[in-house]
Amino acid sequence: MSVTPTDISAAADRIAGHVHVTPVMTSQAFGRPLQFKFEHTQVTGSFKARGAFNSLLTAQVPPAGIVAASGGNHGAAVAHAARTLGHAAHIFVPEFAGPAKIDVIRQTGADLHIVEGAYADAAAAAAAHQGQTGALDVHPYDAPATIAGQGTCFMEWEAQGLAADTVLIAIGGGGLIGGALAWFAGRTQAPKIIGVETTTTNAMHAALATGAQTDVDVSGLCANALGAKRIGALPLALAQIYGLQTVLVTDDAVAHAQSALWQHMRQLVEPAGAAALAALLSGAYTPDPDERVAVLLCGANPAPIPI
Template sequence: MVNRSEIDAAAARIAEHIQRTPVMQVRGFGLPYSVEMKLEQTQHTGSFKVRGAFNTLLSQPVPAAGLVAASGGNHGAAVAYAAQTLGHRAAIFVPEMAGPAKLALIERAGADLHVVQGEYANAFQAALEYEAETGAAQIHAYDAPATVAGQGTCMREWEEQGLQADTVLIAVGGGGLIAGALAWLRGARKVVAVEPETSSALHSALVAGAPVDVEVSGIAANALGARRIGTICFDLARAFEAQSVLVCDAAIADAQRALWQERRQLVEPAGATALAALMSGAYRPAPGEKVAVLVCGGNIAPDPLA
């Protein structure tokens, strides 16, 4: 498993390349208690993904053939940005569902963009074929130790900023972000995994006792649409007893709308998914329990200011 010393090393490695994202204490959203939020959608490229991308690129040699990554969109944008910053070539494979905002981000970073029919799993297969043909280095979106250690710097940073919560709610797709949080916290705080009902790779794995393939659809599928949860995430979720809850698309849309209307935070559906668990009652804190929500992504489609 990824450990705290690896996350400490990642934090030092990537410090000059990432943004320290803000935290705020919020009352509202129809809730009778306040919620602490970390606004990771203000990170470079609009999501936490650059943490893992920079950590991976800075901790291994990059071949002359450059880099390749498969992504629902946010990881691809992060790898493209990190590659451009560090002077490497990058080929990014994304499914059709990625959406115009994320495709535009990848293109602006100068990557070679490949749009693949189907879902994330199809893009990943195409990226594997490209890797075999060219010798490019594969940068996995979530199930690689360097990626998870990089994402773990988000929770490390949040604790440095004075996180007070007993419980942290985190949206889950392939599991890189929550895996990093679990690896850093190691049971010191309760971690709640929040997934859409229609893209529930971690929840299904915990029920089955092992990672399993799931069907993927819904409004957050271009960010949370992993067909199978990462092994690293699954092992950490079991070891540290992460709780898993599901939310419907309507609840995600309600939370997304509330973040804009009440706090002028423009986020993508995935970025609102953790808050949706509180607003919908999918997760109900105990009396006096302090809760926090990680807002993970802001690449909304269509981009209203494009």
């Protein structure tokens, strides 16, 4: 099933009032004019609230409530949306989700299950719970309602005056970049989308190289946010249609960008939130001198970082 701009427009109407209209800023702090969208200021600290609300508002929620597996941000968003809409939620996260994201989930009052191992283990536990109870499973990235919800970020940004030749977006499972691709699809004047992954969280890069979903080993600084073992089928299909280009950055480059965002712009983001900027600062993506570049900052639930 495809996701269209019409789906995204409908999602924007549906979730209005439940999510923030996040700000944009143009800055020359990094040596050239860059337009930023501060999606890290979204409800629960990431863009995930958009897809979570759209998913719940388009589904019949059973008496057993909602279940979600997450590296942290998706779980926080689903838990918040469930509480707002009056549903019970069971959220499964791996141990490495980190204290900031775990605390956000706990604050919603959801039933939190911390699972030993990696995201795949949390997903297996969530699937078992869904099978036993019939709860509604809200997928973090590979579902039309999720992608349409994330696409509202780009609809909103365009209405705020997005003027870019290129937009840099971090990739985890593919829901966010899938939303961008779905919103801009089919236009002759669409900006170029560049997907940014780390060398140890690179599911989209691997899938585009092989032409099919490919399992990757996941580790490193961004594992609890960008650490999908396999890219979503829907995001991959959108990426293949669009001819998506991806670049890889190191953990050191991400950490540098994270620190630089605080030092130069006083924006506190998690590592994944800085990954898109890391592509520029590290030279993984080198724009032309007159190229207009926009950067999405996507998440702000970090562990404490040295400044």
